[in-house]
Amino acid sequence: MSTELSGSTALVTGGTSGIGRATAIALAGLGAHVVLSGRDAGRGAEVVSAIREAGGKADFVAADLTDAASAKALADRAREVGGHVDVLVNNAGIFPTGPTASLTEADFDRVYTTNVKVPFFLVAELAPEMAARGHGAIVNVSTMVATRGMTGMALYGSSKASVELLTKAWAAEFGPSGVRVNAVSPGPTRTEGTAVFGDGLDELASAGPAGRVAAPSEIAAAIAFLVADKASFIQGAILPVDGGRLAV
Numbered sequence: 240m241s242t243e244l245s246g247s248t249a250l251v252t253g254g255t256s257g258i259g260r261a262t263a264i265a266l267a268g269l270g271a272h273v274v275l276s277g278r279d280a281g282r283g284a285e286v287v288s289a290i291r292e293a294g295g296k297a298d299f300v301a302a303d304l305t306d307a308a309s310a311k312a313l314a315d316r317a318r319e320v321g322g323h324v325d326v327l328v329n330n331a332g333i334f335p336t337g338p339t340a341s342l343t344e345a346d347f348d349r350v351y352t353t354n355v356k357v358p359f360f361l362v363a364e365l366a367p368e369m370a371a372r373g374h375g376a377i378v379n380v381s382t383m384v385a386t387r388g389m390t391g392m393a394l395y396g397s398s399k400a401s402v403e404l405l406t407k408a409w410a411a412e413f414g415p416s417g418v419r420v421n422a423v424s425p426g427p428t429r430t431e432g433t434a435v436f437g438d439g440l441d442e443l444a445s446a447g448p449a450g451r452v453a454a455p456s457e458i459a460a461a462i463a464f465l466v467a468d469k470a471s472f473i474q475g476a477i478l479p480v481d482g483g484r485l486a487v
């Protein structure tokens with residue numbers, strides 16, 4: 240196990256599945272104490288066991304992230320468990336797709352609450368403390384459809400476009416105090432959450448230079464790079480991790 244992040248506590252939201260699970264494992268492998276959150280306690284326990292069996296340190300915190308109060312409660316629990324939070328990965332997200340006219344006001348509110356409001360209030364809770372300690376790293380998980388205008392992706396893509404602007408605004412706000420804020424922009428990635436898309440995911444991926452869907456570990460590797468000191472001069476960046484899809 241590497242020691243790059245030893246002494247650090249990393250909060251990974253949505254760490255029970257897909258990209259978040261792989262990120263929790265990757266950060267624990269760098270020596271971080273990982274606090275992973277999600278709603279599904281069974282899946283949370285499984286990720287914690289996998290990390291501990293590999294010699295890492297992890298705890299699960301159950302959190303249904305539905306508003307600013309639930310974001311604050313998660314930050315409080317993460318501090319209790321980890322002592323302090325040095326790294327925040329805003330990964331938990333939902334991605335309903337479909338024609339604009341088919342989506343309801345409830346869909347709109349759910350997407351913007353999970354994808355924008357909760358990350359906003361988690362950063363509001365945790366970044367000032369990182370700034371007071373003079374160091375910290377935040378990575379927001381966006382998507383290639385925050386940049387590409389694609390049919391059926393208006394609601395989801397617009398929520399993540401907001402996250403990308405927040406990434407830059409937070410880099411400006413907290414960067415001078417030693418807190419680096421960046422984002423990854425994944426392409427289609429095989430996860431529990433994208434299983435419903437079936438072959439559609441492969442079709443989406445086939446248009447890019449890599450011509451294939453990503454494994455969650457490939458996105459996690461980029462997140463792990465961005466939070467570690469080797470990325471010390473990278474701030475406010477949106478890193479495409481999409482097999483080149485945004486480039487062509």
Ligand code: NAP
Nearest residue numbers: 253255256257258277278279304331332382427428430432
């Ligand atoms: P996933 O397999 O569906 O996992 C989503 C995670 O978010 C789960 O751990 C889930 O936890 C958590 N979550 C969702 N709603 C929540 C809520 N209300 N409260 C608390 N936790 C909640 O998703 P994924 O494919 O790994 O995607 C992860 C992130 O990457 C998302 O932000 C997504 O937009 C982004 N992304 C994914 C892809 C892709 O192709 N997979 C591409 C680009 C970007 P529980 O189920 O335990 O509650």
